[in-house]
Amino acid sequence: MNYNFTEIEAKWQRLWQEKQTFRTILDGQKKKYYCLEMFPYPSGSGLHVGHLKNYVPTDAFCRFKSMQGYNVLHPMGWDAFGQPAENEAIRLGRNPRQMVPEYAATYRETLIKTGCSYDWQREINSSLPDYYKWTQWIFLLLHRKGLAYRATAPINWCPSCKTGLANEEVKDGRCWRCDAPVEKKPMPQWFFRITAYADRLLADLEKLNWSEGMKEMQRDWIGRSEGTEVDFALKDSNLIIRVFTTRPDTLFGATFMVLAPEHPLVSQITAPKRRSEVEAYIRKAQGESEIDRLNISRSKTGVFTGAYAINPVNGNKIPVWLADYVLMSYGTGAVMCVPGHDDRDFEFARKFDLPIVQVVSRDGSTYELKTAEAAEGIAVNSGVWSGLSSSAFKKAIGPWLEEKGLGRPTINYRLRDWLISRQRYWGAPIPIVHCSGCGEVAVPEAQLPVLLPDVENYQPSGTGESPLALIPEFVQTVCPKCGGAARRETDTMGGYACSSWYFLRFADVGNDKFFASRSALDYWLPVDLYTGGIEHARSHLLYARFWTKVLFDEGLLGFEEPFLTLRNQGSLLAMTPGRRPRPQDEHGENDEKIVDWIVLKHEEREQYPADQIVWRWARMSKSKGNVVTPDDMAERYGADSLRVYEMFVAPFEDNVHWSEEGIHGSHRFITRVWRWLQAALPLYRREWRDELPMEMSPAERGVRRKLHQTLRKVGAQIETFQFNTAVAAIMELLNEIYAYALPEKDSLPENLNPAIISELAETLILMMAPFAPHMGEELWQQLGGTDSVYRAPWPDFDPDQIFEKTVDVMIQVNGKIKDKISVALDCGEEDVKREAMKCEKIKHLLAGRQIVKMIFVKNKMLSIVCK
RNA sequence: GCCGGAGUGGCGGAAUUGGCAGACGCAUCAGACUCAAAAUCUGACGGGGUUUAUCCUUGUGAGGGUUCGAUUCCCUCCUCCGGCACCA
Numbered sequence: 001m002n003y004n005f006t007e008i009e010a011k012w013q014r015l016w017q018e019k020q021t022f023r024t025i026l027d028g029q030k031k032k033y034y035c036l037e038m039f040p041y042p043s044g045s046g047l048h049v050g051h052l053k054n055y056v057p058t059d060a061f062c063r064f065k066s067m068q069g070y071n072v073l074h075p076m077g078w079d080a081f082g083q084p085a086e087n088e089a090i091r092l093g094r095n096p097r098q099m100v101p102e103y104a105a106t107y108r109e110t111l112i113k114t115g116c117s118y119d120w121q122r123e124i125n126s127s128l129p130d131y132y133k134w135t136q137w138i139f140l141l142l143h144r145k146g147l148a149y150r151a152t153a154p155i156n157w158c159p160s161c162k163t164g165l166a167n168e169e170v171k172d173g174r175c176w177r178c179d180a181p182v183e184k185k186p187m188p189q190w191f192f193r194i195t196a197y198a199d200r201l202l203a204d205l206e207k208l209n210w211s212e213g214m215k216e217m218q219r220d221w222i223g224r225s226e227g228t229e230v231d232f233a234l235k236d237s238n239l240i241i242r243v244f245t246t247r248p249d250t251l252f253g254a255t256f257m258v259l260a261p262e263h264p265l266v267s268q269i270t271a272p273k274r275r276s277e278v279e280a281y282i283r284k285a286q287g288e289s290e291i292d293r294l295n296i297s298r299s300k301t302g303v304f305t306g307a308y309a310i311n312p313v314n315g316n317k318i319p320v321w322l323a324d325y326v327l328m329s330y331g332t333g334a335v336m337c338v339p340g341h342d343d344r345d346f347e348f349a350r351k352f353d354l355p356i357v358q359v360v361s362r363d364g365s366t367y368e369l370k371t372a373e374a375a376e377g378i379a380v381n382s383g384v385w386s387g388l389s390s391s392a393f394k395k396a397i398g399p400w401l402e403e404k405g406l407g408r409p410t411i412n413y414r415l416r417d418w419l420i421s422r423q424r425y426w427g428a429p430i431p432i433v434h435c436s437g438c439g440e441v442a443v444p445e446a447q448l449p450v451l452l453p454d455v456e457n458y459q460p461s462g463t464g465e466s467p468l469a470l471i472p473e474f475v476q477t478v479c480p481k482c483g484g485a486a487r488r489e490t491d492t493m494g495g496y497a498c499s500s501w502y503f504l505r506f507a508d509v510g511n512d513k514f515f516a517s518r519s520a521l522d523y524w525l526p527v528d529l530y531t532g533g534i535e536h537a538r539s540h541l542l543y544a545r546f547w548t549k550v551l552f553d554e555g556l557l558g559f560e561e562p563f564l565t566l567r568n569q570g571s572l573l574a575m576t577p578g579r580r581p582r583p584q585d586e587h588g589e590n591d592e593k594i595v596d597w598i599v600l601k602h603e604e605r606e607q608y609p610a611d612q613i614v615w616r617w618a619r620m621s622k623s624k625g626n627v628v629t630p631d632d633m634a635e636r637y638g639a640d641s642l643r644v645y646e647m648f649v650a651p652f653e654d655n656v657h658w659s660e661e662g663i664h665g666s667h668r669f670i671t672r673v674w675r676w677l678q679a680a681l682p683l684y685r686r687e688w689r690d691e692l693p694m695e696m697s698p699a700e701r702g703v704r705r706k707l708h709q710t711l712r713k714v715g716a717q718i719e720t721f722q723f724n725t726a727v728a729a730i731m732e733l734l735n736e737i738y739a740y741a742l743p744e745k746d747s748l749p750e751n752l753n754p755a756i757i758s759e760l761a762e763t764l765i766l767m768m769a770p771f772a773p774h775m776g777e778e779l780w781q782q783l784g785g786t787d788s789v790y791r792a793p794w795p796d797f798d799p800d801q802i803f804e805k806t807v808d809v810m811i812q813v814n815g816k817i818k819d820k821i822s823v824a825l826d827c828g829e830e831d832v833k834r835e836a837m838k839c840e841k842i843k844h845l846l847a848g849r850q851i852v853k854m855i856f857v858k859n860k861m862l863s864i865v866c867k
Numbered sequence: 868g869c870c871g872g873a874g875u876g877g878c879g880g881a882a883u884u885g886g887c888a889g890a891c892g893c894a895u896c897a898g899a900c901u902c903a904a905a906a907u908c909u910g911a912c913g914g915g916g917u918u919u920a921u922c923c924u925u926g927u928g929a930g931g932g933u934u935c936g937a938u939u940c941c942c943u944c945c946u947c948c949g950g951c952a953c954c955a
Contacts, residue, residue, distance in 0.1 A: 213871050213949080220870070220951055227955080245955060258955090296868085296953060325953040335955045343868090344953050414954055534949080648892070649879065655948085662879070665892045675907090725881065728891035735891090742908075810887055815936045817887060819921095855935055860886055863935045 003674040005638030009774040013112055021788050022117040024073050026523050033070035034524050035062050036503055036563075038532030038540070039124070041079040041495070042103035044088055045622030047110045049630050049646065049658065050572030056646045057569070057723045058531050059116045060770040064718045066117075067769070067794040073524050074117060075506040077124030078104045081132070082495020083161060083177045086426035090459060096426050097454065100127060114630050114639045115773045117790075122509045126498035131505065132428035133449035134515035135498050140431055140442050142550060147193045148420070150440060154262060154328070155419055156290065157185035162460035164189055166419045166494060168221075168539040173291035181289045187464055190421040190430060190491060194546045198222050198413045200560075201545055209565040211653075214537055221538040223414025228398055230336065230407040232257060232309040234269060235317055241265060241309055244331030244412055247338065248401070249393035251313045252382040253359035254336040255349070257320045258302065260328035261285040269320060271306025278303050278322060285324045293324055300325060300348045311336075312406045313397075314383065323348065331412050339372065346372035357381060360390060418543065420493050423466045425458035427492030435479035435486040444480050450488070466490045499540050500547040503527050503562055522558055530563035533571065541566070567721055570655040574626035576618040577605060599624045617657055628658060640772035641667040647723035647771060669731055670772055673764065676734070677779055679743035680761045684783060688758035700756055703740040706733055707763055708801040714767055715794065723771075730767055737764070763795050811836045812863040813845050829856040836862055 016022065037058050040051070062074045080100045089096040104125065111118065124131060142148040156165040160180035164187060169176040194201075202222050205215045227246035234241060241257065259266060261282045270278045281303040285293070292298070302323035309320050325344055326335050339349035339356040346369075349356050358369050364378040364387065376390035385393055401407030421430060429450040431443035443450055453474045458467050468474050468490040479486035501515065507524040508516035541563070548562040578597045597616060600608055602625055620627050633642045645666035650656045685691060696704070710733040717726035737760060741748045748757065762783060769776030769789045780789035803825055809832055811819045819841045823832055833854065836842055846866060855863040 211872095216871055217950055223951090223954065225954070243955080247955080294953075298953090300953085323953095325955095327954065330954045337955085342955070344955075347953095412954075414951090537950080651880085654880090656879080659879090659893085662893055669892085672907095724879090725891080728881075731891055738908090744908090808887080812886085812936065815934090817936095820887075853935075855886095857886060861936090863886085865935045 001678055003671050003775075005640060005670075005774070006635075008778045009113075009115070009634070009639050012774045012777045013115070015777075016117070016788075017112075019788070020121075021790065022074065022119050023121060024071065024075075024119045026520060027071050028523065030069070030071035032073065032524055033062075033065045033529075034073045034507075034527045035065065035529045036073075036075065036506070036527045036531070038530070038536065039077045039079045039499065039502060040107065041082065041084045042100060042107050043084065043622070044092070044099075044103055045627060046103075046106050047630060048572075048620045048622075048627045049633060049642070050574075050620040052114060052630055052642070052646050053572050053652075053656065054531050054533070054569040055111065055116055056114065056643045057652050057721065058529075059773075060643070060647065060723065061529070061718060061721070062117055063770040063773060063790055064715075064794065066790045067766070067792060069793065073122075073506065074119060075122040075124070075509075076108075076111065076116075076118040076120070077122075077502060077506070078107070078126065079495060079499050079502075080104070080125050080127035081427050081493075081498050083163070083422070083424065083426075084495070085127075086424060086458075087161065087177055089426070095456075095458075096127075101125070110630055113634055115643065117773070122506055124502055124505055124509060126495075126502060127426070127452075129449045129451055130510075130512065131502075132452075132498065134505070135428045135493065135501070136431040136443075136448050136450060137445065137515060138501060138547065138551070139428075139493065139497070140445065140448075141554060142192055143432070143442055145550065145554070147196065147550060148190060149193065150188055150190050152186060152188045153191075154184040154186045154286075155189050156182045157187070158182055159462075161424075162462040163423045164419055164421060166496070166539075167416045168418075168496075168542070169494075170290070173289065173294050181291045183289055184286065184293075185464070189419055190489075191417040192420050192546070194418045194542070195413055195415055197546050197549055198224065198415050199411075200549055201415075201542065204545075204549075204561055207561060208563070210563075211566070211568065214534065214541075214566060214568065217537040218542060221415060221542065225412045225414070227410055227412065228401065228407050229332065229410045230312065230401060231405075232312060232318075232336065234320075235308040235310055237269070237307075239265060239269065241269075241320070241334050242332045243334045243336045244410060245336055247341065247390075247394075248397045248407070249376075249379060249382075249385075249388075249390045250338040250341050250359050251311065251336070251397065252379075252385075253338040253340045253357045254311055254318060255316075255339060255355045255357055256318050256337045257309050258323045258326045258335055258337055258345075258348070259305075259320065260326040260333040261322050261324055262328040263322075263333045266305065266322060269305055269307040274304060274306035278305055281322055288324070300344070300351050302348060302352060304352075312401070312404075319354070321348075321352070329416060330414070340369050341372055341374055343372045343374065418496075418546075420497060421491035422494045423464060424460050424492055425452075425455070425467045427494065428452070428497060429468065430489045430491050430493055432489040433477055433479055433486045434489060435482060435484060437484055438479055438481040438486075441479055441481050441486070447480070452492070466492060468492070496540055496543050500543045501551075503530075503544070504551075504557075518556075521556075525557070526559045526561060527563045529565050529567065531567045531569060534568040568653060570650065570653050571619050572656050572658050573617040574620045574624075574628060574658045575615050576624050576626040577608075577613045578616055578618075579604075579608065579612060579614060601625075620658070628660075633663065637663055637667045638670070638774075640775050641670050643773075644670060644727060644771050648727040649724070651724055652721045669727075669734070670775065672734055672738070673768060673772075674775060674779075676737060676741075676743050677761055677765065677782075679746050679748045680741070680757050681779075681782055683748065683752070683754045683757045684761055685754050685758050686784060688755040688762070691755035692759070693753055693755065696753075696756075699740055700753060703736055703760065704756065705801050705804065706736045707760055708797040708799075711763060711767065711795060711797040712802065715797070718770065727771060730764075730771075733764070765789070766792060766795055807859045809859065810861040811839065811842055812861060813842065814865060815863070817861075818842060818845060826858060829858075829862075832856060832862050836864070 062072050066072045085096050085100055089099050156170050158165055158175040160178045170182050227244055228248040229242055229244055231240045231242050302321045305320045307320040308317045311318055337345040339345040340358045341360050358366055359381050360377045361380045362377050366380050379385050379388045379393050431450045433441045435441050453471055475488050477486055477488050504516050508520035544562055551557045552560045578599045618624050645663040710729050713729045714726045741752055765779045776789050806822050807825050808820045809823055810817050819839050821835050849866040852865045
C-alpha cells in the first residue's frame with residue numbers, strides 16, 4: 001500500500017473530530033498534565049510555518065504525555081481583544097466583531113490540518129461577553145483591593161494608534177504595534193498597582209523552572225534598587241526637597257541638585273528673575289518625544305531655578321537646577337548631584353561650570369578627577385567620615401541620617417504601575433461609573449458584563465477619549481449607589497488584561513457562575529508547561545503572574561505562580577526581499593535608528609529592479625511578504641512530514657532559517673518508515689512477547705538492543721524538549737532496521753523471526769505516533785488497534801537489552817588515542833591492563849620507555865603515561 | 868555602557884560527569900537498478916600528508932592555562948544574537 005498522506009491525514013482529522021479523541025474531562029483518578037501555548041491573536045495573514053515551531057513540538061509532547069497515561073489538558077483560544085486585532089480591522093475598514101471570528105476559524109482550520117490535538121470544546125474568544133464579564137470581574141476585585149486606581153500622569157501616548165500605552169508596550173521609545181514615536185501626555189488614566197507586588201514578583205522567580213535569561217529579563221524589568229532618601233532643606237524657605245540615592249557615601253560631594261522638569265515644587269522654588277527661562281525649558285521638555293528625551297547620546301540640557309538647597313552633611317549651599325535627564329517617574333523626581341562620581345552629573349557640571357569635588361578615592365589620596373569615578377573606594381573630603389571604605393560609610397551614614405530625621409533607607413523599582421486604560425473601542429469596557437455625587441463607583445457584580453456596544457464607527461478619536469464617549473446610550477447611566485444620573489467610564493482595558501487570566505478559564509470554559517470553579521482550578525492548575533515567544537518576557541508573563549498572586553491573596557486560587565515550566569521557541573526566518581533606504585525615507589520622523597535595509601512592500605516587489613533587491617533573513621510575517629504557509633506544505637509533503645521537519649531542523653529554542661530543501665529529508669524518512677512497516681505488517685503477531693526466541697543471532701540481538709536504546713533515548717528527550725535528537729534517534733534506528741531487514745517489493749527477506757519483526761514494528765509505530773500522528777494512527781489501525789494509538793501506553797524499554805556484553809575500551813598513550821580493545825562489559829582495571837599490554841601497537845609504543853602512571857575509566861578507556 | 872546567550876564541515880545540527888569530535892539530516896559525488904529519467908538502495912563526504920589503510924597528522928572563533936586527556940573547566944580577547952539603557 002502506497003503512502004497516500006493526503007487521504008490518511010484527512011481520514012484521521014475527520015475521525016478525531018467525530019470521536020472527540022482529544023476531549024478532556026476532569027477525572028480525579030488520573031494524574032493531570034496542563035500544557036499550554038500562549039494564545040495567539042488571530043491576524044488576517046493566518047498561521048505560517050513559524051507559528052508551528054511552537055505548536056507542533058508542544059503537540060507531540062502532549063501526545064506523548066497522553067500515552068504515558070496523563071490526563072492532558074491542551075486547549076487553544078484567541079486573544080481577540082486589543083490593539084493588534086483592532087488596528088488590522090481599521091486598516092481593512094472592517095468591523096472587528098465579524099473579522100475576528102473569521103480569522104479564528106482560519107487559524108483553527110490550519111491547526112486541525114497540521115494534526116494538533118486541541119480540545120476544541122474549550123476554545124476561548126476573549127472578546128465575547130461570557131469571557132470579558134470575568135475580565136471585568138477581576139478588574140473590580142483589583143479595584144476593591146486598592147490595586148486599580150485612576151490618576152492623572154504624563155503617560156505614553158501613541159499619536160498613531162491614538163491611545164495610551166503601558167510602559168511594557170513601548171520599545172525604544174516607539175509603539176509596540178505601529179512603531180510610531182511615543183509622546184508624553186498628561187491624562188487621567190487607570191492603573192493597576194503592580195508595583196505593590198514587585199518584591200514578590202522578583203522573589204518568586206526563584207521557584208520557577210524558566211530559562212535563566214527569561215528570569216533575568218524580568219529581574220531587570222522590575223529593577224529593584226536599594227538606596228537612601230535624603231532630605232535637603234531649601235535655603236530661605238521651609239520647603240524640603242527629597243532625593244533618592246544609592247550612594248549616600250558621596251553626600252559630601254553633592255555640589256548641586258537637579259529636579260525633573262515636572263517636579264511639583266518647581267513653580268514654588270523658582271526665583272522670579274528665572275521664571276521665564278524655567279517655564280520655557282519646561283515647555284520644551286514637554287514638547288519632546290520620548291525618543292529624544294531618552295536618547296542617551298544627546299548632550300545634557302538644563303536650567304537654573306535660582307533656588308539653593310542646603311547639603312545636610314556639610315551645610316553647603318548648592319544650586320537647584322532643572323534637567324530632563326531626571327525622570328519624575330522614578331524615585332522622588334529629584335537627585336543630588338555628585339559630579340565627581342557620577343557620569344551624568346559630571347557631564348552636566350562640565351557643561352554648566354558647576355564645582356566638582358572628589359569624595360571617593362582609589363587609594364585614600366586626593367587627585368584631580370579627569371572623569372567621574374563611579375567605583376567604590378575610600379572616602380576623602382568627607383569630614384569625620386574620611387578614611388572609611390565606601391561600604392562602611394554607607395552602613396554608617398544611614399542610621400546617622402535617620403537619627404537626625406534627614407533620611408531613611410528606601411527601595412525603588414524600575415517597574416512602573418501598569419497603565420491599563422485605552423482610548424480605544426476594541427477592548428473590555430472598564431466597569432466603573434462616574435457620579436458627580438458619589439465619585440468613582442464600581443458597577444455591581446450583578447450588572448456585569450458591561451457590554452461593549454455594537455457600533456458602525458469605532459475609529460479612535462484622538463481626543464484622548466475612547467470612541468465609546470460618543471455613544472450617549474452607553475455613556476448615560478445611573479449611579480449604582482445613589483441612583484442619580486451618572487457617566488460610564490469610556491476607556492477600555494488593554495488586551496493584556498484578557499491574557500492575564502485566560503489560562504484559568506481553560507480549566508472550566510462555559511462556567512457562568514464564576515470565572516472557573518474551584519474544583520476545576522484545583523485539579524488542572526497551575527499550568528505544568530507553558531510555551532511561547534520570548535517577546536512576552538516583561539509584559540504578559542509579568543502581568544499574568546501579578547493577577548495570579550492577587551487571586552491567590554484573595555483565596556480564590558491555591559497557587560501563587562501560574563506557569564511552573566516555561567519554554568521559549570525560536571522563530572523562523574525567511575529570505576526576504578528588501579532595498580536600500582532612500583534619503584526621503586528618513587523624512588518626517590525623528591528617526592535615530594540606523595536603518596540600512598527596508599522590506600519591499602507588496603506593490604514594490606513587482607517593478608523593483610531585480611539586481612537592486614537585497615535579500616536578507618527576517619522573521620516571517622505577512623507584511624514582509626516572506627510567509628510560507630503550513631497549508632501549502634501539508635498539501636505538498638503531508639502534515640506529518642512538515643511536523644517532523646519542524647522538530648528535526650533545530651532545537652526548540654533556536655531560530656531557524658527556513659528552506660524547503662530540508663523537508664525532503666523528513667518526507668523521505670516518513671516514507672521509509674511507512675514502507676518498512678507495510679512490508680513488516682504481514683508478519684505481525686499480537687502475541688510476539690511470548691514468542692521471542694531464547695537464542696538470538698548477533699544481528700537479532702543488535703537490532704533489539706538498538707530498539708531499546710532508542711526507546712529510552714526518545715522518551716527522555718521528548719521529556720526535555722530535545723525533539724531534534726529524538727527524531728534523529730529514530731532515524732538511526734530505522735537505518736539499523738533497514739540493514740537488518742531491507743524491504744523489497746513490499747515484503748521482507750525470508751527467515752526473519754516474526755516475533756522480533758513484530759516487536760520492532762509495534763514499538764516503531766508507538767514511537768512515531770507523537771511526531772507523525774496521522775501515520776501513527778493509520779499504522780496502529782493496520783496493526784489491529786481498535787482504539788486511538790494515544791490510548792495505548794508508551795512502551796517501557798527493557799534495561800537488560802540496552803547494554804552490549806562487550807565494550808570497546810580506548811587505549812591512550814601520553815594523552816593520544818593509539819588503539820582500542822574489546823573487553824567484557826564492566827571489565828576490571830587489571831584485566832584491561834593485561835589485554836592492553838598484549839596489543840602489538842601498544843607494546844611497540846612502550847618499548848624502552850618507563851610507565852609513570854595509568855588512569856583507568858571503566859568501560860571507557862585506559863590512559864598510559866610514560867616517559 | 869551594563870546584563871544574558873551563542874560561535875563545531877558547503878549547510879542545519881550532535882556529542883551523559885572532562886574520555887573515540889562531526890551522530891542524524893540536507894546538499895554534493897560515485898555505484899546498483901533503468902532504454903533513460905525520477906524514485907529507491909549502496910557507498911564516499913573537515914583540512915593536509917603518505918608507504919592507500921584497522922595509517923600518520925591537524926582540526927570545535929583567537930590566544931594562553933589546568934589536566935594523562937578539553938567542544939566541555941579557568942583567564943584574556945574577537946565576533947554575532949537578544950534584553951536593558953540618563954532609573955540617580
